[in-house]
Amino acid sequence: MAIRLIPKDENFFLMFDEQAENVVEGARRLVDLMSDYSDVEQKVRKISSVEHSGDEITHAIVEKLNKTFITPFDREDIHELSSGLDDILDYIDAIVRRMALYGVSAPTEEAVHLANIILRSAEETAEAVTELHNFRKSGHIKKHFIEIHRLENEADQISRTAIAKLFECESDAKEIIKWKELYEYLETAIDKCEDVANIIEGVVLKNA
Amino acid sequence: MAIRLIPKDENFFLMFDEQAENVVEGARRLVDLMSDYSDVEQKVRKISSVEHSGDEITHAIVEKLNKTFITPFDREDIHELSSGLDDILDYIDAIVRRMALYGVSAPTEEAVHLANIILRSAEETAEAVTELHNFRKSGHIKKHFIEIHRLENEADQISRTAIAKLFECESDAKEIIKWKELYEYLETAIDKCEDVANIIEGVVLKNA
Amino acid sequence: MAIRLIPKDENFFLMFDEQAENVVEGARRLVDLMSDYSDVEQKVRKISSVEHSGDEITHAIVEKLNKTFITPFDREDIHELSSGLDDILDYIDAIVRRMALYGVSAPTEEAVHLANIILRSAEETAEAVTELHNFRKSGHIKKHFIEIHRLENEADQISRTAIAKLFECESDAKEIIKWKELYEYLETAIDKCEDVANIIEGVVLKNA
Numbered sequence: 001m002a003i004r005l006i007p008k009d010e011n012f013f014l015m016f017d018e019q020a021e022n023v024v025e026g027a028r029r030l031v032d033l034m035s036d037y038s039d040v041e042q043k044v045r046k047i048s049s050v051e052h053s054g055d056e057i058t059h060a061i062v063e064k065l066n067k068t069f070i071t072p073f074d075r076e077d078i079h080e081l082s083s084g085l086d087d088i089l090d091y092i093d094a095i096v097r098r099m100a101l102y103g104v105s106a107p108t109e110e111a112v113h114l115a116n117i118i119l120r121s122a123e124e125t126a127e128a129v130t131e132l133h134n135f136r137k138s139g140h141i142k143k144h145f146i147e148i149h150r151l152e153n154e155a156d157q158i159s160r161t162a163i164a165k166l167f168e169c170e171s172d173a174k175e176i177i178k179w180k181e182l183y184e185y186l187e188t189a190i191d192k193c194e195d196v197a198n199i200i201e202g203v204v205l206k207n208a
Numbered sequence: 209m210a211i212r213l214i215p216k217d218e219n220f221f222l223m224f225d226e227q228a229e230n231v232v233e234g235a236r237r238l239v240d241l242m243s244d245y246s247d248v249e250q251k252v253r254k255i256s257s258v259e260h261s262g263d264e265i266t267h268a269i270v271e272k273l274n275k276t277f278i279t280p281f282d283r284e285d286i287h288e289l290s291s292g293l294d295d296i297l298d299y300i301d302a303i304v305r306r307m308a309l310y311g312v313s314a315p316t317e318e319a320v321h322l323a324n325i326i327l328r329s330a331e332e333t334a335e336a337v338t339e340l341h342n343f344r345k346s347g348h349i350k351k352h353f354i355e356i357h358r359l360e361n362e363a364d365q366i367s368r369t370a371i372a373k374l375f376e377c378e379s380d381a382k383e384i385i386k387w388k389e390l391y392e393y394l395e396t397a398i399d400k401c402e403d404v405a406n407i408i409e410g411v412v413l414k415n416a
Numbered sequence: 417m418a419i420r421l422i423p424k425d426e427n428f429f430l431m432f433d434e435q436a437e438n439v440v441e442g443a444r445r446l447v448d449l450m451s452d453y454s455d456v457e458q459k460v461r462k463i464s465s466v467e468h469s470g471d472e473i474t475h476a477i478v479e480k481l482n483k484t485f486i487t488p489f490d491r492e493d494i495h496e497l498s499s500g501l502d503d504i505l506d507y508i509d510a511i512v513r514r515m516a517l518y519g520v521s522a523p524t525e526e527a528v529h530l531a532n533i534i535l536r537s538a539e540e541t542a543e544a545v546t547e548l549h550n551f552r553k554s555g556h557i558k559k560h561f562i563e564i565h566r567l568e569n570e571a572d573q574i575s576r577t578a579i580a581k582l583f584e585c586e587s588d589a590k591e592i593i594k595w596k597e598l599y600e601y602l603e604t605a606i607d608k609c610e611d612v613a614n615i616i617e618g619v620v621l622k623n624a
Binding site (some may be wrong): 062063066097101102103173174177178 | 368371372375376381384385388410413414
């Protein structure tokens, strides 16, 4: 009779997949709002409800963590990964709430562009999360990190140019205040994807 | 002869009570400043001295933590709870310092309202901290969490409406810049109470 | 034959020295840019490349940490110290990038003053890092902490006065938005030196 080792709990991976998918869902709705700026209030409410689902998944992960003795990787990393994913969605939610709050009449071209980069970063992040299941074997995960870093650089360039343009061309101080903040939030959502990529990279390294 | 177990150090609870009471004291003085906007400089100085006392308590907790072998709950949670409480007071201090710095002539109605919510959140937080003493037995602690979340939602609504009004009705860009920041700080002080509630909730869960 | 204990890895100290020296290098170049505001683009690019070297050192420290079994002090503190030093340089980089982005034509007197305080804080921080090698014996380290706190207070005073002056004397809202942010970033760079000093102080206390 063989000794049965206590199996590490694989369910965490499924919960992370669910959380990452929910982030992608939020990003998809952000792009939809930006590309078709109608029914704004209803679309914003829907994004807030996606964000709320995200909070519930995060909460479930923390609760599971408190009850689980053997985890598939470091407890602290599980916690960081979960709140990192949560942060992305928080920023997406903050962006659209602010657009409604500030009575933005139409998104700028740069804002639409940045929203699309958020979606692509969220998708790459979700794929890296899925690769975590096989972190001892996977060679594919690196290309997601590289792509996320590339997207972050691209977004950085776009938001910087947009802010410089704002100070040069916009004469209404109110518009400058509103759009400067919106660009910063859009860029931060992408930075948060990069943070998650860095957390995953750390987990992969430690468990190599 | 019975075996004497090393007792967990109960003094941490008393130190947290002291720290939470000091936060309430700061919040009370904030409400006083907002409701009766006279002797501003003197009142601001007094709040800064309350904040300074808070720093000393935090420092004492960290020092005690470094010297204590068996703690009443996780070391990391003790650290987080203490700096969480410290953050609330830091924001209260930042609000009044900024009001003085910006030469605010009178607080708006919404600012007075938000200050009152900060006080109520601080009081609820202090009561939750006190309940920590009995975390294995207490059924009362939950109602404090619920009330803090309710207050946070209320504050969120007020500050959002205030900022929207600012962009609609205020024509002086300087005033927009000043008050937008003040509303954000007021709201963040309440968010920090919610953060502390979440830390306490985690401690209760882990020690249930 | 004596038993050979596994030696704690001393190389971490050398890596921290290198990282701290790199921070000082960045601060020196910031002062140079502020004092002689010419060839701005080229000087900004050079500071960004110093910041990039800093990232590489941080990365090397994290990688070494993941592979090292016995560390000279707590793993978590090594991590915090390294990212703390990284933060200082991130802010220095952000300051000069924003000056270029906003098309600042000349730094204000207060900005030059604050840049000089950043350099002095960075130098004191680097000396405190060097003292870490001897943390069981050193009595000199305290004077660096005291000086860093003094510099932080001085900077706080300068940036507050500068911001108050901005709201009083500047009529162009764009300039207020730009300079308010720049002063806040300059001050935060110094706050980050103080954060590092606090981390080092904690390490010294725990290992006393």
